[in-house]
Amino acid sequence: MPGDAGQDAWGAAVSDLPGRAPAYGCCAVRRGLPRHTPCTYTICTASVRHPYAPFPAPNPPYLTLMRHVILALFLALFLASPLAAQEVETDLELVLLADASGSIDADELLFQRQSYAIAITDPAVVSAIENTLYGSIAVTYVEWAQNQATVVDWTIIADMDSAVRFAEALIGPPRQASGRNAIGSALLYGKDQIEGNDIRGFRRVIDFSGDTMGNSYGPPITVARDEVVAAGITINALPILRNESFQNFDLPAAYEANIIGGPNAFVMPAQSGPEFTDAVRRKLILEIAGTTPQTEFASLLLDSLDARE
Incomplete structure (x- = not known):
């Protein structure tokens, strides 16, 4: 038909244009359809790209490699993060924060360490640890003055052997904290030790001891105390009473008003010397048990301790 010839010529002319498909017949033959079947979008997409459809963007090899590298880095960072690290669960995270300021001479410093070493290895203390919910506690010993120094790093104590290892590690290290008093800084340092470890304690306690309320450096004591307590950490205090000083100053009352805080916080005064x-020892037992000296349970614990002696 004449019309057919005209259509063939027009279709051929269009098909010669660069980047254009014929108006008809472009895929009809390929699909086994009559020669003059109009070339519709549905037919074309079954065999060839539609003339106005965008070319698919292939992934260059470097892009695929980059994706693999990013994925590998993400996995490595996740596995190295604290969230992926296996945390040790224990009943109590306990920071023993001991006074090493200028009022504590070398002999007194050694005596303090020996006292904590004797107390932590006392059978009653070890028994209290073994009878906790998790059967263990985590302990670190820190000395404070103008600066702070960790004497024994975090140690899991679950039996007499681990208690003895902690006690042995406590005696030998040289003095690293010295100078005047910075109680506020010491409390915040204790908080950092708890929050920066890889241990998850059911309870978290700072056991502060000292013979002064002086605070020559660092933040105010009550400001630091409030920050520690807001982090969910209890502060207990052991004021060291000296016969030759502070005779007109109620140190236990000052510690109760300015230092302790948090659930079951308490003050237990101690005379310097054998007492x-x-x-x-008594303070450790109460802290491990999670109670205060005023409770009936505490009285039973301490009475049983006295009965053993």
Whole structure:
């Protein structure tokens, strides 16, 4: 038909244009359809790209490699993060924060360490640890003055052997904290030690001991105390009473008003000298048990301790 010839010529002319498909017949033959079947979008997409459809964007090899590298880096960072690290669960995270300021001479510093070493290895203390919910506690010993120094890093104590290892590590290290008093900074340092470890304690406690309320450096004591307590950490205090000083100053009352805080917080005074070791032992037992000296349970614990002696 003449019309057919005209259509063939027009279709051929259009098909010669660069980037254009014929108006008809472009895929009809390929699909086994009559020669003059109009070339519709549905037919074309079954065999060839539609003339106005965008070319698919292939992934260059470098892009695929980059994706693999990013994925590998993400996995490595996740596995190295604290969230992926296996945390040790224990009943109590306990920071023993001991006074090493200028009022504590070398002999007194050693005596304090020995007192804590004797107390932590006392059978009654070890028994209290073994009878906790998790059967263990985590302990670190820190000395404070103008600066702070960790003497024994975090140690899991679950039995007498681990208690002895902690005690042995406590005696030898040289003094690293010295100078005047910075109680506020010491409390915040204790908080940082708890929040920066890889241990998850059911309870978290700072056991602060000292013979002064002086605070020559760092933040105010009450400001630091409030920050520690807001982080869910209890502060207990052991004021060391000296016969030759502070006779007209109620140190236990000052510690109760300005230092302690949090659930079951308490003050347990101690005389310097032989009574100090016994006070440390009693304080540890109460902290491990999660109680205060005023409770009936505490009275039973301490009475049983006295009965053993």
